[in-house]
Amino acid sequence: MADRDIAKEDAIHPGRPVVVSRYNLGARINHWITAASLILLALSGLAFFHPSLFFLTGLFGGGQDARAIHPWIGVVLFFSFAGLFIRFWRANLPEKSDKAWLAHANDMITGNEEKMPEVGRYNPIQKFNFWVMAILIIALIVTGFAIWDQYFFDWTTIPQKRIAVLIHSLAAVALICIWIVHVYAAIWARGTLSAMTRGSVTGGWAWKHHRRWLKELAERHRVKKPAAPAE
Amino acid sequence: MEPSPHTATSNPPVAATAANLSERDLVRRSASSVPPPARQLEPVAKLIDVSKCIGCKACQSACIEWNDTNPAIETNVGVYENPHDLTPDMFTLMRFTEWDNPQTGNLEWLIRKDGCMHCEDPGCLKACPAPGAIVQYSNGIVDFVHENCIGCGYCIKGCPFNIPRISKVDHTAYKCTLCSDRVSVGQGPACAKACPTHAISFGTKEDMKTLANSRIEDLKSRGYENAGLYDPPGVGGTHVMYVLHHNDQPEIYSNLPRDPRISPVVNAWKGMAKYLGFAAMGLAAAAGVLHSAFVSPNRVSSEDEEKAEDLVKEKT
Numbered sequence: 001m002a003d004r005d006i007a008k009e010d011a012i013h014p015g016r017p018v019v020v021s022r023y024n025l026g027a028r029i030n031h032w033i034t035a036a037s038l039i040l041l042a043l044s045g046l047a048f049f050h051p052s053l054f055f056l057t058g059l060f061g062g063g064q065d066a067r068a069i070h071p072w073i074g075v076v077l078f079f080s081f082a083g084l085f086i087r088f089w090r091a092n093l094p095e096k097s098d099k100a101w102l103a104h105a106n107d108m109i110t111g112n113e114e115k116m117p118e119v120g121r122y123n124p125i126q127k128f129n130f131w132v133m134a135i136l137i138i139a140l141i142v143t144g145f146a147i148w149d150q151y152f153f154d155w156t157t158i159p160q161k162r163i164a165v166l167i168h169s170l171a172a173v174a175l176i177c178i179w180i181v182h183v184y185a186a187i188w189a190r191g192t193l194s195a196m197t198r199g200s201v202t203g204g205w206a207w208k209h210h211r212r213w214l215k216e217l218a219e220r221h222r223v224k225k226p227a228a229p230a231e
Numbered sequence: 232m233e234p235s236p237h238t239a240t241s242n243p244p245v246a247a248t249a250a251n252l253s254e255r256d257l258v259r260r261s262a263s264s265v266p267p268p269a270r271q272l273e274p275v276a277k278l279i280d281v282s283k284c285i286g287c288k289a290c291q292s293a294c295i296e297w298n299d300t301n302p303a304i305e306t307n308v309g310v311y312e313n314p315h316d317l318t319p320d321m322f323t324l325m326r327f328t329e330w331d332n333p334q335t336g337n338l339e340w341l342i343r344k345d346g347c348m349h350c351e352d353p354g355c356l357k358a359c360p361a362p363g364a365i366v367q368y369s370n371g372i373v374d375f376v377h378e379n380c381i382g383c384g385y386c387i388k389g390c391p392f393n394i395p396r397i398s399k400v401d402h403t404a405y406k407c408t409l410c411s412d413r414v415s416v417g418q419g420p421a422c423a424k425a426c427p428t429h430a431i432s433f434g435t436k437e438d439m440k441t442l443a444n445s446r447i448e449d450l451k452s453r454g455y456e457n458a459g460l461y462d463p464p465g466v467g468g469t470h471v472m473y474v475l476h477h478n479d480q481p482e483i484y485s486n487l488p489r490d491p492r493i494s495p496v497v498n499a500w501k502g503m504a505k506y507l508g509f510a511a512m513g514l515a516a517a518a519g520v521l522h523s524a525f526v527s528p529n530r531v532s533s534e535d536e537e538k539a540e541d542l543v544k545e546k547t
Contacts, residue, residue, distance in 0.1 A: 208535045
């Protein structure tokens with residue numbers, strides 16, 4: 001049951017401080033491709049969303065080029081996120097203890113995390129973000145094909161395209177909101193960013209935010225002997 | 232100011248004429264605003280009298296010639312429509328319907344010249360995200376400005392009549408311009424000029440309504456009691472109008488919509504979705520700013536690090 005909380009790459013490296021591997025190089029590259037395509041999609045998509053943001057098409061070489069490239073970046077995002085999904089879906093499955101944690105979610109937001117139940121690899125808010133992102137990205141790719149008129153005009157009727165473009169814009173807005181929460185949380189909880197840059201966090205970070213995950217890792221002897229200290 | 236043209240039948244002046252349609256005459260410009268125009272041009276309209284059309288397609292030929300388009304030569308599939316549909320190179324199309332009139336038992340050949348209706352409230356312009364790609368002049372003409380068009384196809388979604396077509400060549404949208412370039416120098420549209428039966432007339436909207444009334448009266452006297460003018464109020468009226476002998480059932484004319492209006496989905500997308508979207512994104516960002524103002528960063532303490540070290544020591 002708890003096994004799903006531990007990814008292959010997760011490992012503890014004893015020392016001062018303890019270092020815990022959280023994301024291997026593949027996961028990090030996968031994550032940053034997703035991040036980059038999501039940002040590019042948001043910039044080009046917002047340009048079509050409201051006239052006041054149309055100037056953003058300048059970043060892509062003008063309106064025609066922005067219109068042409070946006071759906072292709074969407075395809076990249078879809079496959080890239082699919083990679084993340086395959087990596088992380090198990091650890092994001094909901095579990096019973098999530099309920100108790102969510103009952104204390106207020107403590108998390110007000111900075112009283114010590115009052116909260118222990119958390120596995122992901123806390124319920126992270127899990128919520130994960131699943132909502134997955135659903136929104138599926139909605140975006142499906143509706144995106146429906147309005148990708150350059151190649152798929154004949155696949156849908158005009159009334160279907162109208163609904164698709166409305167859903168596409170609303171889903172995109174929701175995804176941008178989720179993205180804001182995701183980025184803010186990663187910055188607010190200090191020590192988190194290194195998980196996606198160097199691939200590791202400190203033992204203290206894991207103890208504070210994902211204690212059950214750290215305990216399970218230690219329990220399962222996923223502790224790598226420290227390198228022989230230099231003489 | 233040059234008077235607006237009143238007819239398509241008279242020959243144009245031979246002397247060079249300065250164009251009298253300019254940026255200053257815009258009343259709407261897509262994804263942007265325009266200053267109120269200094270003058271109001273007289274609203275113009277094209278009146279298509281379906282009862283007088285003989286389906287000769289002179290209008291299509293004139294349209295191709297004037298706009299210098301080259302519709303692909305297609306295959307005869309046993310129907311009169313040619314090409315098969317409006318295309319980026321065919322801005323107007325005769326649509327043929329064989330209609331069995333249940334009241335008289337007569338087979339009626341209904342021929343409707345399809346093309347942009349030049350709505351007073353244009354759905355294409357409302358949907359367009361590219362500043363200045365679609366414009367509306369104070370005389371009612373709705374025109375596409377190709378250098379501003381990005382080829383997204385939003386106009387297709389906005390249009391209640393399924394008119395705009397995106398070119399696979401230059402990736403911009405095309406449709407009937409109501410020959411704005413001819414109208415601006417005092418001429419009528421090419422199709423109206425070419426029509427041999429005067430089924431297509433062009434002039435001020437007032438004059439065209441008067442003409443339509445006389446035609447409707449005539450049709451009624453000949454037994455077409457439901458003859459009427461198609462100038463749908465759902466889009467604020469149109470600057471291309473039809474005289475229909477069966478105005479009570481416009482659908483029989485190749486699915487001419489009974490009550491065209493900008494789709495509520497398009498209105499929601501272009502209205503509510505924008506406000507909702509900006510509000511949601513703004514709230515999310517504001518929540519972050521407020522949170523960071525009132526709650527200090529969540530830092531890992533040295534005790535946390537020690538606890539982790541103890542835990543790991545225990546296990547090794």
